[in-house]
Amino acid sequence: MNEIQEMSRADARSSAPVQARGLDATGWTAKRRDFLRILGYGAGSMALGPMLAACGDSNAQTTAETLRAQLVQDEAFWTEVQKMFILDPSKTYMNIGTAGSMPKVVLDLFAEENRKKAADSGNGYSNLLAQRQQVAPGFGVDADELAFSANTSSGMCHAILGLDWQRGDVVVTTNHEHGGGDTPLKIATDRYGIEVSRIAMPVGNNQTAATYVTLFDDRIKQLKAQGKRVRAMMWSSPTYKTGTMLPIADLMTVVKAHGLISIVDGAHLPGMMAYNYGELGMDFMSGAGHKWQCGPGSTGILVIRNKIRASNPLPLPKWYPIHTSTYPALERANSATATYDVAASVTSCGSVHTPMFLALVEACAQWDKIGRKKIETYDITMASYLKEKIVERWGVDSLYSPKDDPKLLSALTSFNPFQVKTDVMDATKSNTFVARMLSDYPQHFVVRNANFSVIGAPSDHYGVRVSTHVWHDANDIDLLVNAMWDLSRKM
Template sequence: LGPLAACGGDSGGGGSGVAHAATKTGAMRTQLAQDTGFWNQVEAMFTLDPTKVFMNIGTAGSMPKEVLDYFDNESRQLARDSGNGYGNFLAQRQQIAPGFGVDPDELVMSYNTSAGMCVSILGIPWQRGDVVVTTNHEHGGGLTPLQIAIDRYGVEASYVKLPIGNNQSAGDYANLFEARIQQLRVQGKRVRAMMWSAPTYKTGTMLPIAELMEVVKRHGLISIVDGAHLPGMMAYNYAELGMDFMSGAGHKWQCGPGSTGILIVRNKVRTSNPTPLPPFFPVLSSGYPPTQPPGVKWAERATGSTATYDIAAVLQSTGSMNAPMFRSLAKACEVWDRIGRQKIETYDLALSSYLKEKIAERWGVDRLYSPKDDPKLLSALTSFNPFANAADVTNSQKSSQFVARLLSDYAPGFVIRNVNCPMDVAGSGVPDHWIVRISTHLWHDAADIDRLVDAMWDLSRKMG
C-alpha cells in the first residue's frame, strides 16, 4: 500500500488511542484523495445507479460502458451472421494470460468460480482414503464438488478452524495447515491435497497463498484455491505462486459479463513449484482426444518448463459457447490492464484499510472479523459486527434487516450483504455469527466510506 502501510497499529479504545485513530484515518483519507481526478474518470466508465452506493462487488460487479457496448455489438454481429461459438478462444486466452502471469495453455475462461472448482476437483483421479485438508470458511462452490468426490470416490475431508479478527498473522495459517497434516499422518492418513479460499468470502481474510504453498510443496500436495474474488481485485502472478488450480470469477471484481470466470491450471513445472503436476482429466470438454499429443497419455503431464499439451484449449472447448460473452470478458480484462492491475489492487486495499480503521475507531477493533494489520491478510472485503448489542450478531433476522434498512433508509442507499460466519467446525453446536460484509472497489472513494460508516453507526443505534 505504499505510504498507507506506514500507518500501522491498532486503533480504538479510549483517550489517546481515540486521538491516534483519528489522526491515522485522517492521514489515510489524505492519501486516498491524492489521485481523486483519476478515479473520478474511472468511476465515469460505469453506468451505476446514482441513487445507490454499490458495495457488494463480492457478489456481482458492473460491466464498464465500453464492455457493455462491445458485448452488445458482438451479440448483434453473431445474430446477423447466424454465428456459432465453437473453438478454444486462443486469441482471447493469449490476450488475457499475461495479466495473470501465466501462459495461454494455463488459462481457461470458465463459466464462474463454481464451474472452475468442479472442473478442478472432479478432474483429479482420486483414490479411496485420499484426504483433502480444507477450512470451515469455504464456499459451496468448492464444498459441493468436494462432497461429490467424498460420496463418489471415498475421499475424506479434514477441516481447519480459521481464526477471525485482527489478532492473527500470515504465519498462523501455515502453522494451522502444517499441524493438521502432521496430525493426520500420525493417524496413518494419506493427505493428498489442500483446498482453501483466498480471500474467504465470509471474513475477507486473504489466506496467504505464498505461505500455504510452502506447506503444499513441503508435503508434495495438490493445491486447489477458491479465488472467487481474486481476478480484478488482486494483481497476482499465478505462475510465481505456483498453485495447481485457481478458480476465480469474471463477473465480480473483474466486472465482466455474468456467467464468466477465470480458471488457472498449472500446466508446466517451474521453480516456483517443482512438485510434479498431478494427474488430471477433463470432465467438461468437447475437445478431448484419447491421447494428447499422439502417443502421450493424459496422466503423463509435463515434467519441466515445456507443456506436453494445451490443457486450457481442451477445457475451453465445450461445444458452441457464448462467444460474445467470453470475448467481452477479454475486453473487461483489457480495460483492467489499461488502468493497471497493480494500481487497482493498491487502491482497493487502501479503501478497505481506511474502512477497517474507521470501523475500529467507532466500534472498536474487536468488532472486526477481517484482519487489518498484517498486509499479507488484506483484501478489499471487510466483515464486522455492527450491532449496538454485540450479542445480536447471532441473530440472522436482525442482520438481514440491517442490510435491508441500510439500502432503504438512507439516500443514497448502500448495497452491502450479510454472511454467516462459522465459529467452529460443523456439528460443534456453536452458533454462526451473522456479520455484514462490505466490498470497496474502483468506483468508490473516501467520501463514500465516510457516509457508509456514519449510516451504519446511525442505524446500529436506531436498531438498539
C-alpha cells in the same frame, strides 16, 4: 433524520474533494459546511480532532487520516474510472463480492458482438486461444494455463472433479469455504471416497500469515501421524465470509513441504488483486469473471498449472477434463514445456457464447490499461480506511477481517455492527440491518451479510460485509460508516 441522511448522494459526491479541487465553500449552506466538517474537511476539522480522539484509539485515528489522504491524492484519476460505469447513482453498490458491474465499453462490445453473431448466424466452436493469449499475461501465466470457465463454481468443479482421487485421499481445507468449492468436494467424497478435514478459521485482527501456515502444517502432520494419506489442500483466498486473505505464497510452502495438490478458490481475486499466478505456483486457481473483474455473468477464469516452473517443482497432478470437447488423452510431462494446451480443454465445450468471453477479454484489457496493481492498491487502501473507521467507532474486536498483517488483506470487510455484541448471532436482526442500509439512507447502501462459525461461539455470527472497489471513494466510506453507526444505535 440526521444531517447525514439529509445529504443526497449527489451532493456528497460533488462536495467531497473540496480541498483537493480548491473549491470555494463560502456560498454553501450551513448544513453542507457542517457535513464537510464532519468529514474532516476545512477549518472545522481542527476542532474535530479531540472529539474523534475521545471516541477511541488515537493511533487508529491517525492511521485513518493517513489512509484517507492516500485515497484522495489520486482523486481525479479515480473520478475518470468511476465514469466508466453505468451504475444507478441513486444507490451505493458495495457488494461486488457477489456481483460486479460491466463498464460501458464492455457493454457496448458485448452488444456489438451479439449483433455480429446474430447477423452472421455465427457459432462458438472455439477454444478462444487468441483471447486467452491476450488475457494471460495480466495474470502472470501463459495461454495454456489460463482457461475461461463459466464462473468460480464451474472452475472448482473442473479442478476437483478432474483429479484422479483414490479412496481415502484426504483434502485439508477450512470451515469457511463457499459452496462453489464445497459442492464438488462433497461429490468427490460420495463418488470417490475422499475425506475432508476442516480447519476452524480464526476471525478478527489477532492473526497473521504465519497463523495459517501453522494451522495447515499442524493439521497435515496430525493426519499423517494417524496414517492418513493427505493428498490436497483447498482454501479460499479470500474467504467470502470474513474477507480474510489466506496467504497463497505462504500456504504454498506447506503444499510443497508435504508434496500436495493445491486448489485455490479465488472467486474474488481476478480484478481485485494483481497476483502473478505463475510465481505463486498453485495447481488450480478458480476465479470469477463477473465479480471484481466486472465481466459478464457466466464468465470465470481458471488458472491451471501446466508446466514445471521454479515456483512449484512438484510433479503435475494427474487430471482429466470433465466438461469438454477437447480431449488429447495425453499424460502431461513434468517439464518446463507444456505437453498440451490444458486450458483449451476447459474453455472448449461445444459451442460457447463467444460475445460473453470477448466482453470478459475487454474487461481484462481495461484493467490492464488502468493497472492491476493500481486497482489492488486502491481497493485495499479503501478497505483499510473502512476498517480503521470501524475500529474508531466499534472497536477492533468488532472486526472479523484482519487489518494489520498486509498479507491477509482483501477488499472485503466484515464486522459486527451491533451495539449489543451478541445480536450478531441473530440472523433476522442482521438481515434487517442490511435491508435498512438500503432503505433508510439517501445513499441506499447495498451491502450483505454472511454467516460463519466463530471458534468458541454458541452459534453462527452473521457479520455484515462491505466490498470496496474502483467506483468508490473515501467519501463513500465516510457516508457508509456514519450511516452504519447511526443505524447500529437505532437498532
